[in-house]
Amino acid sequence: GVTTTDPAPTTTLPAQYSPGEVEAGLYEGWESRGYFTADAASDREPFSIVIPPPNVTGGLHLGHAFEHTLMDALVRRARMQGKETLWVPGMDHASIAVHALVEKELAEEGTDRRALGREAFIERVWQWKAAYGGQILDQMRRLGDSVDWTRERFTLDEGFSRAVQTMFKRLYDEGLIYRAERLVNWSPVLRSVLSDAEVDHREVEGELVSIRYGAADGSGPSLIVATTRVETMLGDTAVAVHPDDERYAALIGTDVELPLTGRRIPVIADGHVDPQFGTGAVKVTPAHDPNDFAIGQRHGLPMPTIMDDEGRITATGTDFDGMDRFEARVAVRERLREQGRIVAEQRPYLHSVGHSERSKEPIEPRLSLQWFVAVDTLARAAGTAVRDGRVAISPPELAARYFAWVDHLHDWCISRQLWWGHRIPVWYSPDGTEQICLGPGEEPPAGWRQDEDVLDTWFSAGLWPFSTLGWPDDTADLRRFYPTTVLVTGYDILFFWVVRMMMFSVHAEVNEPGSVPFGTVALHGMLRDKQGRKMSKSRGNGVDPLDWMDAYGTDATRFTFARCGNPGADAPVSEELVQSSRSFCTKLWNATRFALLNGATTDGEVPSIPTGADAWITGRLQQVVADVDRLYADFEFAKIADLLYHFAWDEVCDWYLELAKVTLTGDDEGAADATRRVLGEVLDVLLRLLHPLMPFLTERLWIELTGRESVVVAAWPQADFTRVAAGAEREIAGVRDVVTEVRRFRSDQGLKPSQRVPARVDGPLGDYQQRAVRHLLRLTEPGPDFTVTAALTTAAGVRIELDLSRAIDVAAERARLTKDRAAATKELEQAAAKLGNEAFLAKAPEKVVLGIRARREAAESELARVGAALSALPVG
């Protein structure tokens, strides 16, 4: 009701927070301000980060947006710390995503990509590329990205090819890449080999069929073998038994009849066979089972391949030829049954079967000529780089998983029979007797033809940390930003990608001997839905981050991701969480608006000796800055978000802003000015701390608050503990205790929060505390007709007498006090029990004993206080 004489301070902040407008208005022009260009001649500390691949299924999915947010936060903070930052993006993985899209499109059209041919396929990929690259740019930008997402940085295919070829030739020349016929994981759907890492083992219900080999009718020797893949018997070339197995001693070295084929196969002795398992006799199919392959090699057995690249039976000379493997499994079994050779069947038989990770069907072990990387020395060096601390893994617990991989890596099959990717740079002479590996720019002799196979995705991805910076050339980027500062990625990709990057990078020794790809590998977990399930499109619980960005704003979406950033741990994410983040954004908006409407400023000196709430919040601010820094060191994004959320909401908004009103609306102009300055300071620092997690909103608010150019390049806050005033915290705690206690009383008494109540306040409260308490509780000065109808005393001994203009609700008050008494009684019992324990007194640290003593005393006085209040209540 007071008319202000001074003109009210104004702000251009609209009353309503609208994320769309904030984001649209702000991004424009960022690039032109030159914040994002790296300067190779700068003497600032470099900070670089490698961007993991976009999801192969196309677009920007939730997990990628999540990861992107964490990385962007690190980069933004580094830049505010004055470091020179660089993201290391590249086109290669975007290409892969496009390839996948084209494949999908062809499948939908019903076009056979084999019929289309490689050249036409690549042509189509290129048609897509511009559009798709643009899509990625748009999505990245909407995330509030701090990268120079120019098309140049996305057009690195040439460079990648050069890097890939250079690395291949180097390993080839060193004898670390070789071609060999091995038993590999074969995908009949993809018609390609897969690496061990691309195979998922899943429990399936199959069958275990026991078959009699040899004489079917007891007219001669026979033995029984069991298998889950009956059809492979067509490719058997032996039966193996353990050398010491007496049951079969007489048969070793003899031949038995292999049913259905008319062939005879030897019975051999091999130590690999477990005599305790099954019958102790094993059928041996060297070309279609890894164990059998090993046995076959040891015994020099023939290794006939009986399946083609699509999983059809072939070249057995039986009428099963041409059948699909699963069809043949039934047909062969039934034929054997007709011949009386099935002696036992277990169905369902639960066993583990490898499946293609991408195409989902069971993989078929198959003998095949492929290219391999001998990983032994590479993997050992990659392990050493972590063991000796050159590369840190965060959280440290996950280093065990890393070691589990590098220490037990099999040779890596790098050739693929896919239609896209970098081709193996090896050429064969026309007669096929000679081969040559060529480096970039080298021409093969006329008439020589290049190997048809392409390289595994992870071969080129493994070069990422340095190929993106221009390797094999000695570039300025490479010298300045390699090794990269940190790699942020999910733990699920540790063995796929991280291990490959480590092996190649350590081996390449970019810049100098012993160099590594990154200083730290920061691993985050997977985003899951509320039920803890993995997000996936097929399950229908997947979320497009763009939908959230549209509905709640990019800042709310990003803050939500930050809240999920637990090192190495999965986190559930849900629409409710984004909603709560959006509320937080709105809260910050309104708080800043309030501050500006009340003349908050960042101009002029901050009061050197603030008082009351100003002193308290200034001290708290220093602690928060220090805590945020500590948490960043461990990549504890979720805790950073949580800390800032609660500090901003529970302390700054709920208490400081309310307390600030005491001085802002008071008569003391000097105090009001001091508060305006502290208010400006608190929001300034808070917005800077929040900027990495919500760039748009903080930019808009910070510019409005400070009138300066951009929070993007504002200095990162520094904690200054000389600004923590002794006693300030206690002073405000005193206010909070009284206010909370009286609010509780008022609520129980059914008093509206807005109702003004005449009251007398007595007890150990300073002037400032008195005023604060009166203001927050809407207590008015007692008038001439003041009648005490209610009184309460707080634990600290503050007495408040109120005139409610009516009798109090005795029952409600008794209930309240009874509850207090129960709590105090329990507290007293616990404390007394401890203090009555001789052993506790003798052995517990003095600090703890003193703490318990203080608790006992507090409980005793609380009990006395509540008891007195209870007995003062009218009976009934």
Place this chain on the structure above:
RNA sequence: GGGCGCUUAGCUCAGCGGAAGAGCACUCGGUUUACACCCGAGCGGUCACUGGUUCGAAUCCAGUAGCGCCCACCA
């Protein structure tokens, strides 16, 4: 078969040796001159189970039971 991890309020999770916490949900009250995407007050838990170590255990150790993830060539 081998690792690793988890089990705390209805739900999702923090806490990881010295007074049981948060968000959401729920109940009650509220047009308090920033904010109903809000404010105030409240309800709600033998911290999976059983032993052990300790003056003291949600927290450390062992075992049990469920659940999850990763790895693995047992026919």
